[in-house]
Amino acid sequence: MSPLFRRGEKKKPQDRVVTLIRKPGCHLCDDAQVVIEKVCAEVGAAWESKNIEEDQELYRTYWEQIPVVLVDGAQHDFWRVKEERLRRALTQ
Numbered sequence: 001m002s003p004l005f006r007r008g009e010k011k012k013p014q015d016r017v018v019t020l021i022r023k024p025g026c027h028l029c030d031d032a033q034v035v036i037e038k039v040c041a042e043v044g045a046a047w048e049s050k051n052i053e054e055d056q057e058l059y060r061t062y063w064e065q066i067p068v069v070l071v072d073g074a075q076h077d078f079w080r081v082k083e084e085r086l087r088r089a090l091t092q
Contacts (some may be wrong), residue, residue, distance in 0.1 A: 013043035019070040032067040
């Protein structure tokens, strides 16, 4: 199949991965995690958490924006996570 056609292929929510980039003691990070846990449980997507203090590359890239949410490795949101927006990203 041509790469042009593959770009439009839709992934199933079960094939998606949400990454929360956070730091300890961050209340916005805690709030983001609650939303991520809820939405991922509803749609069947996997999620993971990464500590910005343990990864210099993440720190250099995102330190002003945490919490940062990635979907399949691409930045989706930062500071505040909107439940409906994340759900749409995982299901459309």
